Amino acid sequence: MDQAGSYSTSTTPLLLLLGSLTLAVSLFVLIGRSSHGRGKAGLPPGPPALLFLAKFVALRRSIFDLGPLLVDLHARHGPVISVRLFRTLVFVADRKLAHRALVQGGATFADRPPPVDPTRMFTSGGRDISSSSYGPYWRLLRRNLAGEALSPARVGLFAPARRWACDGLVSSLLSEQQSAVTLRPLLRRAMFELLLYMCFGARLGREALDEVEELQHQALLSVTTFPVFAFFPAVTKRLFGRRWAACLAVRRRQDEVFVPLIHAKRGDGDPPCYADSLLAVRVADEGGRQLTDAEMAMPYLKAVVLEGLRLHPPGHFVLPHGVQSGDAEIAAYAVPKGAEVNFLVAEIGRDETVWTAAREFRPERFLEGGEGHGVDITGSREIKMMPFGAGRRMCPGYTLGMHHAEYFVARMVRELEWRPAAEGVKVDMAETLDFTTVMKHPLRSLIVSRS
Numbered sequence: 050m051d052q053a054g055s056y057s058t059s060t061t062p063l064l065l066l067l068g069s070l071t072l073a074v075s076l077f078v079l080i081g082r083s084s085h086g087r088g089k090a091g092l093p094p095g096p097p098a099l100l101f102l103a104k105f106v107a108l109r110r111s112i113f114d115l116g117p118l119l120v121d122l123h124a125r126h127g128p129v130i131s132v133r134l135f136r137t138l139v140f141v142a143d144r145k146l147a148h149r150a151l152v153q154g155g156a157t158f159a160d161r162p163p164p165v166d167p168t169r170m171f172t173s174g175g176r177d178i179s180s181s182s183y184g185p186y187w188r189l190l191r192r193n194l195a196g197e198a199l200s201p202a203r204v205g206l207f208a209p210a211r212r213w214a215c216d217g218l219v220s221s222l223l224s225e226q227q228s229a230v231t232l233r234p235l236l237r238r239a240m241f242e243l244l245l246y247m248c249f250g251a252r253l254g255r256e257a258l259d260e261v262e263e264l265q266h267q268a269l270l271s272v273t274t275f276p277v278f279a280f281f282p283a284v285t286k287r288l289f290g291r292r293w294a295a296c297l298a299v300r301r302r303q304d305e306v307f308v309p310l311i312h313a314k315r316g317d318g319d320p321p322c323y324a325d326s327l328l329a330v331r332v333a334d335e336g337g338r339q340l341t342d343a344e345m346a347m348p349y350l351k352a353v354v355l356e357g358l359r360l361h362p363p364g365h366f367v368l369p370h371g372v373q374s375g376d377a378e379i380a381a382y383a384v385p386k387g388a389e390v391n392f393l394v395a396e397i398g399r400d401e402t403v404w405t406a407a408r409e410f411r412p413e414r415f416l417e418g419g420e421g422h423g424v425d426i427t428g429s430r431e432i433k434m435m436p437f438g439a440g441r442r443m444c445p446g447y448t449l450g451m452h453h454a455e456y457f458v459a460r461m462v463r464e465l466e467w468r469p470a471a472e473g474v475k476v477d478m479a480e481t482l483d484f485t486t487v488m489k490h491p492l493r494s495l496i497v498s499r500s
């Protein structure tokens with residue numbers, strides 16, 4: 050697909066776009082200034098929009114890839130900053146302010162900002178759980194997901210599926226015992242196949258899996274790259290015609306692939322899947338022995354998973370939050386209706402005032418006596434880390450996500466020995482953005498069976 054690189058393929062559209070953006074931002078800032086001053090609280094401080102935009106465009110990446118730039122801006126302007134682009138963007142880097150806004154503030158920041166294309170297209174106009182507006186429709190979908198797919202009873206029914214997914218992963222890893230193997234594609238495929246089965250109640254063949262995985266990857270990448278179609282969509286969809294056409298093609302293919310899967314007849318022996326529960330909504334461990342509960346409760350295993358989520362959360366930001374009322378405030382700064390509020394998950398998890406040697410991987414901190422022991426991952430009492438968000442829009446899949454991570458890690462460590470890919474090669478934890486944040490140099494290892 051026409052990715053970020055397309056910015057450099059032709060300079061004319063870029064210059065035209067920058068010209069239009071300059072005009073739009075100048076107007077927006079002027080209008081904003083004249084309507085400001087009237088309110089009691091001012092907007093949070095921040096850099097001039099054009100400067101921010103220039104850096105943003107120069108990065109040619111997603112708003113979620115702005116981590117280092119934002120850290121710099123927060124150091125200069127304080128824990129809450131704002132920038133006025135196609136809408137007011139607010140960034141919160143302080144855990145106590147995040148707690149006040151997301152948890153103590155109740156529903157104040159529980160909305161989502163209206164999606165712009167291509168997100169609008171990929172979410173059918175903001176009709177999925179994560180992008181729908183805070184209200185009865187969102188509540189209906191979220192309750193259905195929690196009750197019909199994520200309740201402990203339902204998750205329990207998928208234990209055999211977890212077992213075959215993990216068996217497949219372990220044997221793929223073992224089949225490459227002769228040379229170093231890259232973990233990421235195999236782990237991602239196993240997890241993807243398991244979640245697809247939980248959704249559609251069917252196991253897809255290799256080609257179908259390849260296609261679905263690629264389609265979802267393209268869709269997710271396109272919703273996180275620079276939101277160019279938020280600015281004068283009629284113009285930008287022409288200027289970046291190839292990119293827009295590629296988004297439309299992915300969307301069309303998603304319909305062709307997913308609609309038959311949703312309506313397919315399920316096997317009698319399969320547990321009830323998520324697609325069936327949605328159709329009913331009306332809008333008005335290894336072969337021989339399973340992991341025991343005691344093994345799943347291994348405190349050190351949990352500590353490793355928690356430390357991974359603290360130091361390297363897959364999402365460095367929660368999804369953007371929105372405000373429905375006009376008088377929301379954060380740290381006595383005004384947050385206008387329609388603004389987009391972002392919380393810096395990674396920075397909050399690496400806060401030196403909470404975590405000793407915050408940038409080091411130390412799972413022991415989650416064991417008894419450590420500063421992370423008994424941490425409240427939901428952030429309801431206080432926020433020390435928030436890899437799943439906090440408050441009313443917090444990830445509803447957090448227990449399933451933790452369960453899968455613990456189950457897969459436990460089996461991969463118990464059944465396989467992980468040796469360096471070559472003499473002296475160390476694990477490099479540098480990060481890069483690929484919709485979620487992933488290892489820039491994926492883990493490669495020589496795998497040896499322990500049995």
Ligand code: HEM
Nearest residue numbers: 178179364367368436437438439442443444445446449450
């Ligand atoms: C390690 C795994 C996971 C991580 C780190 C994660 C993280 C997150 C984060 C940070 C958010 C945004 C919260 C916010 O905006 O405040 C989110 C939202 C969401 N997650 Fe997850 N998630 C994971 C697994 C899952 C799973 C397994 C499911 C479902 C099966 C799921 C379903 C959702 C949904 C539906 C939302 C949107 C909630 C809403 O807007 O009301 N997640 N997740």
